[in-house]
Amino acid sequence: MTTAAVGIKGVTKRFGDVVAVDHIDLEIADGEFFSLLGPSGCGKTTTLRMIAGLEYPTEGSITIHGEEMGLRPPNKRPVNTVFQSYALFPHMTVTGNVAFGLQMQKISEDETRRRVGEAIDLVRLSGMENRRPGMLSGGQQQRVALARALVNRPEVLLLDEPLGALDLKLRQAMQLELKEIQREVGITFVYVTHDQEEALTMSDRIAVMNEGQLLQVAPSEEIYERPNTRFVAEFIGETNLISGTVVEPGIVKLADGRLVKARTHSGAGTAVTLNLRPEKIDLHHTEESVPEHFNKLSGTIVRRLYFGDSLFYEVDFGHSIVDAREENRPGRERFAEGAPIIAAFHPDSAEALTE
Amino acid sequence: MTTRDGSALTRRLDRILKGHAWFVYLFFYLPILVLIVFSFNESRFFTWEALSLRWYRQMFANDNLMAALWASLQVAAVSTVISTALGTAAALALERYKRFLGKRTFDALLYLPVIIPDVTMAAMLLVFFTSLGRQLSITTIVLSHIAFNISFVSIVVRARLANLDPALEEAAADLYAGRWQAFRKITLPLIMPGVLGGALLALTLSLDDVVITQFVKGPDTLPTFVFGLIKRGVTPEINAVSTLMLTASVVLVLGSLALQRRN
Numbered sequence: 140m141t142t143a144a145v146g147i148k149g150v151t152k153r154f155g156d157v158v159a160v161d162h163i164d165l166e167i168a169d170g171e172f173f174s175l176l177g178p179s180g181c182g183k184t185t186t187l188r189m190i191a192g193l194e195y196p197t198e199g200s201i202t203i204h205g206e207e208m209g210l211r212p213p214n215k216r217p218v219n220t221v222f223q224s225y226a227l228f229p230h231m232t233v234t235g236n237v238a239f240g241l242q243m244q245k246i247s248e249d250e251t252r253r254r255v256g257e258a259i260d261l262v263r264l265s266g267m268e269n270r271r272p273g274m275l276s277g278g279q280q281q282r283v284a285l286a287r288a289l290v291n292r293p294e295v296l297l298l299d300e301p302l303g304a305l306d307l308k309l310r311q312a313m314q315l316e317l318k319e320i321q322r323e324v325g326i327t328f329v330y331v332t333h334d335q336e337e338a339l340t341m342s343d344r345i346a347v348m349n350e351g352q353l354l355q356v357a358p359s360e361e362i363y364e365r366p367n368t369r370f371v372a373e374f375i376g377e378t379n380l381i382s383g384t385v386v387e388p389g390i391v392k393l394a395d396g397r398l399v400k401a402r403t404h405s406g407a408g409t410a411v412t413l414n415l416r417p418e419k420i421d422l423h424h425t426e427e428s429v430p431e432h433f434n435k436l437s438g439t440i441v442r443r444l445y446f447g448d449s450l451f452y453e454v455d456f457g458h459s460i461v462d463a464r465e466e467n468r469p470g471r472e473r474f475a476e477g478a479p480i481i482a483a484f485h486p487d488s489a490e491a492l493t494e
Numbered sequence: 495m496t497t498r499d500g501s502a503l504t505r506r507l508d509r510i511l512k513g514h515a516w517f518v519y520l521f522f523y524l525p526i527l528v529l530i531v532f533s534f535n536e537s538r539f540f541t542w543e544a545l546s547l548r549w550y551r552q553m554f555a556n557d558n559l560m561a562a563l564w565a566s567l568q569v570a571a572v573s574t575v576i577s578t579a580l581g582t583a584a585a586l587a588l589e590r591y592k593r594f595l596g597k598r599t600f601d602a603l604l605y606l607p608v609i610i611p612d613v614t615m616a617a618m619l620l621v622f623f624t625s626l627g628r629q630l631s632i633t634t635i636v637l638s639h640i641a642f643n644i645s646f647v648s649i650v651v652r653a654r655l656a657n658l659d660p661a662l663e664e665a666a667a668d669l670y671a672g673r674w675q676a677f678r679k680i681t682l683p684l685i686m687p688g689v690l691g692g693a694l695l696a697l698t699l700s701l702d703d704v705v706i707t708q709f710v711k712g713p714d715t716l717p718t719f720v721f722g723l724i725k726r727g728v729t730p731e732i733n734a735v736s737t738l739m740l741t742a743s744v745v746l747v748l749g750s751l752a753l754q755r756r757n
Contacts, residue, residue: 191668192667192668193664193667193668212667213664213667213668214667214668214669214670214671214672218668219668219669220664220665220668222661222664222665223661224659224661226659226661226662226664226665227665228662228665228666228680229684230683230684239666239669239671239679240669240670243669243670243671243675244670287669288668288669291669291670
């Protein structure tokens with residue numbers, strides 16, 4: 140077994156009485172694009188700063204490629220950071236900023252010049268070498284920050300919400316570009332974000348955090364398809380949470396007495412919450428068109444919203460209101476407000492959550 | 495109708511305010527202008543005779559005056575350098591370290607010399623030096639000037655530091671800079687306009703100070719010497735000295751402002 144790029148063992152960070160990070164364990168593999176995802180104040184940035192050496196854990200240990208970091212200061216760690224505010228040195232040119240780390244490491248002038256040139260090419264900033272940060276756009280500053288960190292060839296690159304300050308279009312373009320660059324250089328990326336879509340599209344694996352704790356660590360798809368808690372289910376994308384009780388393995392009784400087939404992980408009698416994504420629900424006029432083993436629930440459309448690429452329905456089941464989303468494709472039936480319908484979903488799409 | 499009335503009123507207000515501004519300027523600068531003009535007057539009295547540099551020649555020939563000027567320059571130079579270093583260090587400590595023992599007290603006390611009357615500060619220093627059994631000399635003047643200048647320097651430097659993103663120093667550390675390197679390569683160049691601005695302010699304050707110097711002096715500095723001359727009656731020589739001091743102060747203050755404003 141190869142050693143993890145980053146190993147976090149039993150790490151807790153307290154600021155006075157506040158527990159920012161609460162006893163977390165985590166292993167990040169070499170070459171992985173790993174995201175720490177959670178709402179603000181969940182401890183994700185503190186975790187990143189502890190890897191960088193900008194904060195020290197109150198308890199626990201952090202290793203980088205098996206080497207204990209302890210109280211080692213940031214300038215002695217094989218990691219570099221892209222800061223949320225970019226933190227570009229305003230009195231230096233683009234070249235000066237990118238060369239700074241190499242100069243501090245006393246790399247020869249020739250090699251510095253060559254590597255700075257390569258890094259500036261990599262982030263496509265050629266021609267801007269002699270500009271100061273104040274003369275660059277937000278997106279360009281972001282690239283300088285990236286080049287300034289990557290030029291040092293860190294074992295791990297830490298990114299603290301690097302795209303947060305950019306507008307939507309630019310952010311989406313930079314997401315793709317970051318992912319490209321990560322593939323190209325093959326360095327482990329640890330990426331902090333509160334944007335679930337960003338985390339899903341870019342990451343190999345995601346760790347969802349809340350209130351200092353790790354709730355789930357899994358590949359993107361699993362985080363979305365198989366969240367392990369209500370918090371993760373609600374934080375990642377839109378979802379319906381329907382309460383019920385397990386009757387027997389695979390069968391859940393809803394509050395109104397109807398039975399549905401679902402993925403259960405607990406014994407009869409446990410109270411559960413069914414996690415059902417809006418796009419997993421198919422709407423039908425009659426039961427005949429629903430495949431055999433699907434769950435079928437009758438209800439009424441109470442509201443319809445047109446999104447262009449999809450149609451969004453609110454369906455009243457008498458006891459609860461559930462959101463359904465249908466892609467806007469040719470041949471798809473549309474349903475009017477007030478129409479009685481059958482909502483169908485595959486048993487695998489309904490996950491019974493106990494937490 | 496109302497708008498026309500309103501704009502007429504606004505126009506009249508504008509005129510009154512402009513007139514008032516001119517009046518204030520006149521009030522400030524007329525005496526200075528009179529002083530400058532008469533420093534170039536041949537006559538000993540306040541009647542215009544002819545353009546002359548007589549008083550400037552007399553001033554440069556006055557050995558006591560020149561000794562005072564030399565003392566002033568020495569005091570100003572030494573106290574500026576030391577108070578700038580100490581004031582900058584104090585500003586860094588207060589701005590960059592979240593908490594240390596006695597920080598709040600230190601923070602409040604640092605600005606004391608700015609608020610308390612010069613006379614009080616002067617008396618305090620005099621009592622302090624004599625209780626230590628210290629002979630009053632040029633050294634006690636320098637120490638006193640350092641004491642009040644630290645406050646002014648640290649106020650100016652702190653204003654600059656407060657606008658500096660703390661992440662810049664973290665970025666430097668992240669990019670393999672040690673603490674000293676981070677300070678020298680990143681922090682110091684970025685706060686330099688504040689440091690130089692503070693230094694020029696200290697220089698000006700030191701060159702201008704009468705009250706505190708008067709209490710703790712050994713030898714005369716230029717301002718205390720002029721103050722002494724005045725007691726024996728106004729001579730146009732004082733006009734010449736004042737004009738020179740004024741010019742030096744204006745240059746220093748303008749320089750200080752320009753540096754503080756520079757990005």
